[in-house]
Each structure stands twice: as C-alpha cells, then as structure tokens.
Amino acid sequence: MNRAHLTIDPHFVVGPVNRRLFGSFVEHLGRCVYDGIYEPGHPSADDEGYRTDVIELVRELGVSTIRYPGGNFVSGYRWEDGVGPRDQRPRRLDLAWHSTETNQVGLDEFASWLRKVGSELMYAVNLGTRGVQEALDVLEYANIRSGTVLSDRRIANGTPEPHDIRMWCLGNEMDGPWQLGHGTAEEYGRLASKTARAMRQIDPELELVACGSSSAHMPTFGQWERVVLEETYDDVDYISCHAYYEPKGGDYGSFLASAVDMDRFIDSVVATADHVKAVRGSEKTMYISFDEWNVWYLSRYDEVDRITDIHDWPVAPRLLEDVYSVVDAVVFGNLLISLIRHADRVTSASLAQLVNVIAPIMTEPGGPAWRQTTYYPFSVTSALARGETLELRLDCPTYRTELYGDVPIVDAVATHDRETGDTAVFLVNRSLDDEVEVEIDTSILGDVSVRSFRTLHDQDIHAANTRDQPERVGLTEHRTTGTSEGTVTVTLPPVSWSALTLA
Incomplete structure (x- = not known):
C-alpha cells in the first residue's frame, strides 16, 4: 500500500477562509433559470413560481454568493428588459447561446429568490454591447433607496427596499473572441476603469471585479492580466479567473491532477x-x-x-446538462482544495453553474430534483471549512502524468477554527488503482478525537446519479480510522475524495 504523511500545525496559517469561496453562478443559459429555479407550474412551486425543492437543495448546498445574470449572456443583455410588469417584457434573441430570452425572471425576481435561499447577489454588468451609463443605471435602480427616476421605478415595480448589491463584475470574459464586444486588453481595461470610477461616484464602498483571462490557456494569458491591471489597479478590488476541466482522450491520470493546473493558474495571476x-x-x-x-x-x-440554425431560437433548451461521475466529483473536490489552499489571495469563487447547466443540482420539468455527484464535495466543504487555511506539510509518492509531469498521489488542505478548536482535513487520492494510507500528525493540536470521516468513492469510477437512480452515488462514513497519541491514520480508496473532521 502507498503511504503518505501529513503534518498539521495551526501556527502556520495561509489566510482566513472567506465564505464567498463557496459561491455559485446562475446564468440565463439553457434550463438554469427556466425549469431550474423558476417553474410556476411545478407541484412544488411557491407563490412566486420558484421550485421549493430546488430552494431546499440550494440551502443544503451551502452557497454563499451567487453571480448573475452571466456569463456570456450578459454581454448582450439589457437589464431593463427584466424589470416591470411581466406581460410587458420583450422577448429577445440571446446571441451567446442561440436561444430566446423571455425576461420573465430579472433582477428583482432573482434578488427575491436569493432571499429565500439565503445567498448574496453578485451582479455582472454588460460591458460588451453597453457601457458606463447602463452600469450607472442598474446600480441606481438596485441600490439607491428612493427619490430618483430609477429607484422610484424599482419601488413601483414592487421592491420598496434597495437590493444593496455590494459585489459587481465589470463585464465577462472580455478576452474571448466569442464574447460580444470583445476587444484588446487596453480597450477593455480603459472601459472597465471608466466604469469603475463612475460607479464609485455613487458608492465608493462597492467591491468591483475586473475581467481576467477566461482560461490559463488563452494565447493572451498573462499579458491580458498585466495590461488590464495597469489600467484598473486603483479602481478595482479583484481580477477574475475562469477554468474548466474535462478528461481528454481517456487520460484520467492527468484529469485527476487538474488541480495542479489550477494551482499554477492562481500562482501566475498572483505573480x-x-x-x-x-x-x-x-x-x-x-x-x-x-x-x-x-x-x-x-x-x-x-x-x-x-x-446554429438561424431560424431556431428555442426557449430554455437543454444545454450543457453534463451528468457527473465519481471521477468528475473527485476532480471537482480537488479543485475546491486548490481554492481553499490559496485563501490568502482567492477570497471569492463561483461554481459554474448551480442548476441543470453543468450543475450539482438537476431537475426535470414537472418532476423531481436530485443531487449530482459533485453536490457532495461542495456541500460538505462549505459546511466544514471554517476559520483559517493551514499551511500543510505533505510527504507522499508521485505518479507521472502526460499533461503535468510528476504530481503527488495525494492532495490535501486543512482548515482550523480557533474559536471551536475544530479542524477539517480534505483529501484526494488520485491513484486509479491503489489505496493510500495517510498518517496525520496532529500532535500540535493537542488531544483530538475523530468526529467523522466521510468518503466519496465507488468501484465504478463512472457511476453517476440520474433521474432513475438519484442516490446511486453518495458519501460513505468510514470507520477505518486509527488513532494513537498525536496521530490519526486514514485509508483513502483509489479515486476518492474524503473529509475528516477532528474535534
């Protein structure tokens, strides 16, 4: 059996775990909004048309901040279309996803839904086909209490209190040639700077996000960040990162090491x-x-x-409804480990997306909602990761990957809550074939006990949860934990994600 050694010392701190790390993303794309969070005819729908079964799952997931309304969608979006009487809202072409947008859900409705799930709104403004004035208008509509044309319009539309949106994205993926309004880094940086400075004239305390690269593999990566930040450094609080992973050509060894690429991406942007x-x-x-x-x-x-058909612009088509397997969930959980490991600089993150579209939650129109395999690492990590991220010492064997060279078989991160004394350790075994015994040195923590040790694993790494088998994959509570003075030993099955809690 492979063996690894992990040392936990609460004196070595990376940074505090910001709750915004456990954010998500709702875009007007496919069935994320319509048939996902909003389905007036569903048996579980409340008086506003929201599926209460989805609301319960989102609450359980532990989502903090939710980015809205896009995504690529936002670069062609007119926010005014989504407010006011529903029967007067226009239907528009969504060029990003070749669909028809009915505008039955807009800013006010989404903010109301967020109050039901207990999450914070992170709003993206359109800097693709629009600009400074439209950003100022939606900010006035959303955040000014009363006494102006737009704030009074919000009140007349049935929302007397301002939404008080604190975090704003200045466009989306403006480095991408697919994006409406795509331009050079200089062009975008100057527009983002002008927009940020104008928005701060309304509220200097806003938190603003400039667009970084949509992938670390874009040909402009690095240079884009440098130029955009040269234009916006004094005006914004964040630079964004986007990253998606999938197995290529059956290379599951590299796929399981995807977090190595995320680590390098983050380190490069920080530098x-x-x-x-x-x-x-x-x-x-x-x-x-x-x-x-x-x-x-x-x-x-x-x-x-x-x-692609010029005459086919469907409403809420089934797009990007990936069915996630065990191996997908293990990689997903490892990406969360990477984000938490960089808690000193990554202080906000949004899982894309929340419902139906590459999502942890799936629904069927008129039917059930269920948890995908990726639901479990997110919900458990969101619940347990509290306090501060610790700098770990991990010694373990490596294996060779085609994409990333030699990488550790085990990856891990730990958080420690000084108030309660609790410690959470999140671990991944990337080996396709072998168990790994991990000896964890807890002596600096004092007298600890194991509260729980849960693992996501299956003999079939391609097993998944579906409408017909919604609970095929889940978490298993393990009892194979050995404890002795100052040491906790756990065994990680191959292709597994685990969460250990120490009291």
Whole structure:
C-alpha cells in the first residue's frame, strides 16, 4: 500500500477562509433559470413560481454568493428588459447561446429568490454591447433607496427596499473572441476603469471585479492580466479567473491532477498582480475572484449541444446538462482544495453553474430534483471549512502524468477554527488503482478525537446519479480510522475524495 504523511500545525496559517469561496453562478443559459429555479407550474412551486425543492437543495448546498445574470449572456443583455410588469417584457434573441430570452425572471425576481435561499447577489454588468451609463443605471435602480427616476421605478415595480448589491463584475470574459464586444486588453481595461470610477461616484464602498483571462490557456494569458491591471489597479478590488476541466482522450491520470493546473493558474495571476503592484509602488493588494470553475465537458457542447440554425431560437433548451461521475466529483473536490489552499489571495469563487447547466443540482420539468455527484464535495466543504487555511506539510509518492509531469498521489488542505478548536482535513487520492494510507500528525493540536470521516468513492469510477437512480452515488462514513497519541491514520480508496473532521 502507498503511504503518505501529513503534518498539521495551526501556527502556520495561509489566510482566513472567506465564505464567498463557496459561491455559485446562475446564468440565463439553457434550463438554469427556466425549469431550474423558476417553474410556476411545478407541484412544488411557491407563490412566486420558484421550485421549493430546488430552494431546499440550494440551502443544503451551502452557497454563499451567487453571480448573475452571466456569463456570456450578459454581454448582450439589457437589464431593463427584466424589470416591470411581466406581460410587458420583450422577448429577445440571446446571441451567446442561440436561444430566446423571455425576461420573465430579472433582477428583482432573482434578488427575491436569493432571499429565500439565503445567498448574496453578485451582479455582472454588460460591458460588451453597453457601457458606463447602463452600469450607472442598474446600480441606481438596485441600490439607491428612493427619490430618483430609477429607484422610484424599482419601488413601483414592487421592491420598496434597495437590493444593496455590494459585489459587481465589470463585464465577462472580455478576452474571448466569442464574447460580444470583445476587444484588446487596453480597450477593455480603459472601459472597465471608466466604469469603475463612475460607479464609485455613487458608492465608493462597492467591491468591483475586473475581467481576467477566461482560461490559463488563452494565447493572451498573462499579458491580458498585466495590461488590464495597469489600467484598473486603483479602481478595482479583484481580477477574475475562469477554468474548466474535462478528461481528454481517456487520460484520467492527468484529469485527476487538474488541480495542479489550477494551482499554477492562481500562482501566475498572483505573480502578475504583484508585479503591477510593485511597478506602481502601490500598497494595495489585488485579490482573485475565481468566478467560474467546474468540470465541464466542453467538447460535448461543440459536438452535440450547439444550436446554429438561424431560424431556431428555442426557449430554455437543454444545454450543457453534463451528468457527473465519481471521477468528475473527485476532480471537482480537488479543485475546491486548490481554492481553499490559496485563501490568502482567492477570497471569492463561483461554481459554474448551480442548476441543470453543468450543475450539482438537476431537475426535470414537472418532476423531481436530485443531487449530482459533485453536490457532495461542495456541500460538505462549505459546511466544514471554517476559520483559517493551514499551511500543510505533505510527504507522499508521485505518479507521472502526460499533461503535468510528476504530481503527488495525494492532495490535501486543512482548515482550523480557533474559536471551536475544530479542524477539517480534505483529501484526494488520485491513484486509479491503489489505496493510500495517510498518517496525520496532529500532535500540535493537542488531544483530538475523530468526529467523522466521510468518503466519496465507488468501484465504478463512472457511476453517476440520474433521474432513475438519484442516490446511486453518495458519501460513505468510514470507520477505518486509527488513532494513537498525536496521530490519526486514514485509508483513502483509489479515486476518492474524503473529509475528516477532528474535534
């Protein structure tokens, strides 16, 4: 059996775990909004048309901040279309996803839904086909209490209290040639700077996110961040990162090591931001909003889902409804480990997306809602990761990957709550074949006991939860934990994600 050794010391702290790390993303894409969170005819629908079965699952998932309304969708979106009487709202072409947008759900409705699930709104403004004035208008509509044309319009539309949105994205993936309004880094950076400065004239305390690269593999990656931050460094609080992963050509060894790529991505963006900080002689630290991340079978969209017929613009088509397996969930859980490991600089993140579209929650129109395999690592990590991320010492064997070279078989992160004394350890075994015994040195923590040790694993790494088998895959509570003075020993099955809690 492979063996690994892990040392936990609460004196070595990376940074506090920000609750915004456990955010998600709702875009007007496919069935995420319509038939996902909103289905007036569903047996569980409340008086506003929201599926209460989905609301319960979102609450259980533990989502903090939710980014809205896009995504690629936002670069062609007119926010005014989604407010006011529903019977007067226009139907528009959504060029991003070749669909028809009915605008039956807009800013006010989504904010109301967020209050039901207990999450914070992170709003994206359109800097693709619009600009400064529209950003100011939606900010006035959303956040000014009363006494102006737009704030009074919100009140007349049935929302007397302001939404008080604190976090705003300045566009979406503006480095991507697929994006409406795509331009150079200089062009976007100047527009983002002008928009940020204008918005701060209304509210200086807003938290603003500039668009970083949509992938670490974009040809402009690195240079894009440098130029955008040179234009916006004094005006924004975050630079964004986006990353998606899927197995290529059956190479599951590299796929299981996807978090290695995420680690490198984050480290590169931090280095670039700190370079700009040094050149400017600034005392301000730039943080990362990793506001799109997930396992996404993008190749399937290109081959199967993409709609191209000029006369076919469906409403809420089934797009990007990936069915996630055990191996997908293990990679997903490892990506969460990477985000928490960088808690000193990654202080906001958004799982893309929340319902039906590459999502942990699936629904059927008029039918059930169920948890995908990826639901479990997110919900457990959100519940347990409290306090501060610790800097770990991990010694374990490596294995060779085609994409990333030699990588550790085990990956792990730990959080420690000084108030309660509780420690949570999240572990992944990337081996396709072998168990790993992990000896955890807990002596610095004092007298600890194991509260729980849960694992996501299956003999069939391609097993998944579906409408017909919604509970095929879940978490298993293990009792194979050995404890002795100052040491806890756990055994990780191959291709597994685990959460250990120490009291």
